[in-house]
Amino acid sequence: MVEDRRPTLQTVAARAAVSKQTVSNALNSPHLVRPDTLDRVLGAVAELGYRPHAAARQLRTSRSHVVALRLEPTADGISGAVLDRFLHALTEQAQLRGYRVMLFTARDDAAEIAQYGELVDELRVDGVVLTSTHRGDPRTHWLAEHGVPFVTFGRPWRPDGGMDLSPAAAHAWVDVDGATGTRAAVEHLLALGHRRIAYVGWPAGSDTGEDRRGGWVRAMLAAGTVPDGELESLWLGVPDGAGAGAEAAEHLLATAAPTAFVCASDSLALGALAAARSTADAARSGVLPAVVGFDDTPVARAVGLTSVAQPLTEAADRVLGLLLGQLTGGSTGPDLDIADRQVLLCPNLVVRASSAHRTPPP
Amino acid sequence: MVEDRRPTLQTVAARAAVSKQTVSNALNSPHLVRPDTLDRVLGAVAELGYRPHAAARQLRTSRSHVVALRLEPTADGISGAVLDRFLHALTEQAQLRGYRVMLFTARDDAAEIAQYGELVDELRVDGVVLTSTHRGDPRTHWLAEHGVPFVTFGRPWRPDGGMDLSPAAAHAWVDVDGATGTRAAVEHLLALGHRRIAYVGWPAGSDTGEDRRGGWVRAMLAAGTVPDGELESLWLGVPDGAGAGAEAAEHLLATAAPTAFVCASDSLALGALAAARSTADAARSGVLPAVVGFDDTPVARAVGLTSVAQPLTEAADRVLGLLLGQLTGGSTGPDLDIADRQVLLCPNLVVRASSAHRTPPP
Structure with missing residues (x-):
């Protein structure tokens, strides 16, 4: 095997008379390194033509898999x-x-x-x-x-x-289209005859949460079963969890009279299920609001919760x-x-x- | 650095004129290797004094961590x-x-x-x-x-x-004492006044399952709240899952009149909870059998299920x-x-x- 003379972390460290760790810090966390040391390390990097990370990979004779x-x-x-x-x-x-x-x-x-x-x-x-x-x-x-x-x-x-x-x-990236999932949930509930379909989601600031809520918004606007101006009163954003989901669903049932819920997670949906049951019990109506969760967790399978499954x-x-x-x-x-x-x-x-x-x- | 001359998988392969994979097979899965090849490889291993695995580790200048x-x-x-x-x-x-x-x-x-x-x-x-x-x-x-x-x-x-x-x-091993967990569950239920405490577990053959069931058996024998001869009628072994747990609990409620359940898992306990609720609803009694699960999963926290937590x-x-x-x-x-x-x-x-x-x- 021909000896490879390309510079390494070690040769840079030797040239600059510092440790390998210091070279690594100078390249990745320069604020940790004293200015004069930083100058010396970066000088050695330039002089030797060292390319961090890429150098190590090029030196390899085989992949690690x-x-x-x-x-x-x-x-x-x-x-x-x-x-x-x-x-x-x-x-x-x-x-x-x-x-x-x-x-x-x-x-x-x-x-x-x-x-x-x-x-x-x-x-x-x-x-x-x-x-x-x-x-x-x-x-x-x-x-x-x-x-x-x-x-x-x-x-x-x-x-x-x-x-x-x-x-x-x-x-390169792979993702799951959350908006398509909540849209499918709304369309399923519309097909069952529901018109006032509420959404229990997360507070603003979660990208995944906004994606999922967006699917509900667009599907409801397309269906037109609720006046556009009322849509805002049909959803709540709360921290994830069954307790918060139950409180949000109870509040929505009391204030906006939905007959079904789409939720941003199975945790929230578990809470909405409990709220739906206790409200139906209290009203002795026997009519249970429908509930759809998200993520198709083992809990959803265990309690019979309709849910959106990620592939x-x-x-x-x-x-x-x-x-x-x-x-x-x-x-x-x-x-x-x-x-x-x-x-x-x-x-x-x-x-x-x-x-x-x-x-x-x- | 002094060159290390201890034999490696590679030197054994070279000596026996086979691939490294064949040497590995000869040492770990000899039935995959033709008898004459096996003889040749094992001869090279003996001749070179190769010690599989240990040799590779001894050659290392540093650990991989x-x-x-x-x-x-x-x-x-x-x-x-x-x-x-x-x-x-x-x-x-x-x-x-x-x-x-x-x-x-x-x-x-x-x-x-x-x-x-x-x-x-x-x-x-x-x-x-x-x-x-x-x-x-x-x-x-x-x-x-x-x-x-x-x-x-x-x-x-x-x-x-x-x-x-x-x-x-x-x-060297570390394990969690399942029997102590189910014993603690029984003692908790005894302290609440329960005497007929049933057990919903797994079929025989699971070591973990027998360990957990053993804790229930010994705690019940020690308490003496049920004649020893009746203990066998107070438990069932079923495959893990909420559905099987519900059926087992319904059967026990109908045949052995327990007032509480200890379960081998939260999945089984989730089923027992549902059976307890529907039985109480049917009897319009308002008295719900107590239920304890095992593993303190997120589901237990979500539905308010008492459970045994592994550290x-x-x-x-x-x-x-x-x-x-x-x-x-x-x-x-x-x-x-x-x-x-x-x-x-x-x-x-x-x-x-x-x-x-x-x-x-x-």
Whole structure:
């Protein structure tokens, strides 16, 4: 084997007479390094022509066949387990392709970015799968700048909440179309005869939440079963959880007389189910408002809750397809048609007892 | 650096004129290799003094700081998410110690074993965390024989269902004492005044299930509120799930008149809750049987179900402590007192509305 003379983190460190950690800090967290040291390190980087991260990857004689994924903290909510189900699908799909998944944790975006260099250089991770994309996401910009192959499960969001279509956000991604899911829920309830269909969602500021609420808004405007001006009184945004969902549904039942609910999560829907039952009991009416949740969690199956199911196995399959395309030949790089590396999947409505026979009162 | 001349998988393969995969097969799955090839490979192994796996580890100049964990297939049940919560805790606790978690999947024990060699040799995993230990578990024997550091989350089980205390099972493990959990549930219900406390569990054959049922049996025998001979009529074993739990609870209510239920899982308990409500509705009695679940899942919190909580963060912490002890100095090896490397943790009862004020009818 011919010796490779390209500069490494080690040769830069030796030239600048500092530790490898200091070189890494100078490149990734320059505020941690004293100004004179920073000058010396950056001088050595320029002199040797060192290219961080890319250098380490080019030196490799073989791939590690490992992809990295940040594991989010355990979510107490019922819907928090959706990312766990994505992880299961990703691990299984990766193994079918000869890849494994390396997990790490980070308390915020900055900590996550600080780990990418180490993961890619030291642990020889071939690429990264990101979840929980959000407005002004600094992680994707960092990965793109440093030439690390990555795909996000989650679309890039603009600071104003729309989808970010700027060149800086032109990376490969896979997401599930939440608006199509809530629209399908509304159309299912309209077909059962419901006209006043309420929405229990999250407070403003959640991109995923605005996406899901948008589907309800557009479907209701299209149906015209409620005067446009009344739509605002038919929804509430509350923190995720069965308790908050129950309170929101009770409030809506008392103030806006809906006969059905579409909810942004199964947790909220579980609360709406309880509120629907206690209201029907109190009125001795026997007519239960219909309820639809989101995410088709095990709880939905257990209690017979109609819910919108994300195609998580397909999402994992498409994420890995896009990532491995980058690793094995750049076929999903910026040169590829944008439609082939930005994938919006359709969710499915799973109808169960919480809506199936719950028609509105005559 | 002095060149290390100890034999590797590669030098054995070269000497025997076969691929590395064939050497690996000869050592781990000899039935896959033709007899003459097997002879030639084993001859080269003996001639060179190659020690599989241990050789690769000894050659390392540094540790990878990666531990491997098999991810089980996604469980549809509500309690299946317990291992996901353990994974979150393990990843977080590992990162605090400078370690990361590498995931893989396997459809059975043999496939899992086939992967360990590759994980340890090629991907330089330092050690393994095993879950879902069971009777006659071949995985722990293989890892022990091949000198791979490992700790199980789950105790070793004897073929007859008891705890395996043989030398072959004398590895480091951490488990949660299920029997103590169901005993605490029974004692909580006794303190509320219940005397006929039924048990809804799993069919015979589940070690975890027998452990949990054993706690109910012993607590009931100790209390003496039901004649010993009637105990058998107060329990049923059914497949996990809310539907099966509801049927079992209905059957027990009709045949054995219990006033409270202890269940082996939150899924079963969710069914028992529904059966309790519909029975009380039918009898217009207003007296609801008390229900206790197991695993304190998000569903339990959402619906107000009393449940037995496993200390998963502590379990992950103890598992990593035992594993890193092996990696950094053998302090948890067979020479260590057995009590210090076999840890049975106590679960906690979390009391909620499904039992808190549900006293038996006067």
